[in-house]
Amino acid sequence: MFSRDHIVYEPIELPDRAGFSDDEVLAQAGAFYDRMKRRHTVRDFCDRPVAREVIKQCILAAGTAPSGANHQPWHFVAISDPSYKKRIREAAEEEERRFYEGGAGDEWLKALEPIGTNDHKPHLEEAPWLIVVFAQRWGQFDDGARFKNYYVPESTGIASGFLLAALHHAGLVSLTHTPNPMKFLNEMLGRPGSEKPIMILAVGHPAEDAKVPAVAKIKKPLDEILTVAE
Ligand SMILES: Cc1cc2nc3c(=O)[nH]c(=O)nc-3n(C[C@H](O)[C@H](O)[C@H](O)COP(=O)(O)O)c2cc1C
Numbered sequence: 049m050f051s052r053d054h055i056v057y058e059p060i061e062l063p064d065r066a067g068f069s070d071d072e073v074l075a076q077a078g079a080f081y082d083r084m085k086r087r088h089t090v091r092d093f094c095d096r097p098v099a100r101e102v103i104k105q106c107i108l109a110a111g112t113a114p115s116g117a118n119h120q121p122w123h124f125v126a127i128s129d130p131s132y133k134k135r136i137r138e139a140a141e142e143e144e145r146r147f148y149e150g151g152a153g154d155e156w157l158k159a160l161e162p163i164g165t166n167d168h169k170p171h172l173e174e175a176p177w178l179i180v181v182f183a184q185r186w187g188q189f190d191d192g193a194r195f196k197n198y199y200v201p202e203s204t205g206i207a208s209g210f211l212l213a214a215l216h217h218a219g220l221v222s223l224t225h226t227p228n229p230m231k232f233l234n235e236m237l238g239r240p241g242s243e244k245p246i247m248i249l250a251v252g253h254p255a256e257d258a259k260v261p262a263v264a265k266i267k268k269p270l271d272e273i274l275t276v277a278e
Contacts, residue, residue, distance in 0.1 A: 051190050084213065085267075090221035091165075091250075092258035093175040098251065100128070102218055103177055110211035116198030121184040122207045125237045128177050135236060136248065137172035140227040144169060147228055162263040171223055175250035180233055181208050182243040194242075204246055215251055221258075223250040 068076060103126045115121060127133060144167035148157065172178065183204040186194050197203075208224075215222050225248040233245040 087216040092255040093252040096253040106214040109214035113207035115203035121197040143227040
């Protein structure tokens with residue numbers, strides 16, 4: 049995608065404007081909050097399939113995210129092949145066993161207690177899709193020469209947030225899964241060493257009896273997360 053040809057600054061008219069009244073702006077902001085507060089990390093999936101086109105649309109939404117110098121330093125691998133899912137589950141559970149057997153340290157394990165997670169990860173096979181998010185530490189011009197990417201963790205984090213919101217907006221549920229370490233994903237999925245796997249999203253529809261930890265409903269109140277200077 050990136051040729052060495054210098055791309056010049058060319059201003060164009062803002063292509064889209066919402067054009068809402070102040071009241072509508074407030075209503076839209078409230079409606080979005082109302083929608084987003086219903087999102088939860090779900091670890092119990094049913095076997096209802098999700099069309100590949102749905103995943104593609106959600107990845108397109110993720111790809112609209114802002115990024116340092118517009119380098120878009122991300123790559124997504126969407127997996128529905130059961131043999132890949134099985135191998136990812138096996139590799140992730142191996143890492144997770146080490147993590148829960150003490151690798152994580154007491155403080156981290158205590159912090160995870162209210163979430164109720166353990167080294168057992170059936171959702172990595174049960175979810176119809178796994179999406180692995182890779183951060184591109186550097187890019188390559190068409191001729192193979194390397195170029196720097198900027199604000200890679202920030203940019204990839206924002207794109208992942210867009211993806212989570214898009215999946216939720218489509219009526220799907222997801223689980224952000226971060227086996228530690230995740231390097232095994234590069235080799236398994238044939239991604240280059242310039243890319244760092246940052247998360248696996250298990251995606252699908254919730255099981256009939258899906259549960260979430262009660263603590264996930266407790267979000268910090270506004271006065272704790274916002275300071276206004278007016
Ligand atoms: C970067 C990141 C890593 C996470 N890793 C895991 C994980 O490995 N396993 C898991 O079950 N949940 C994981 N979660 C999900 C969190 O536990 C969850 O977001 C949190 O408990 C709040 O619940 P909520 O998403 O329903 O609001 C992760 C979330 C984030 C943002």
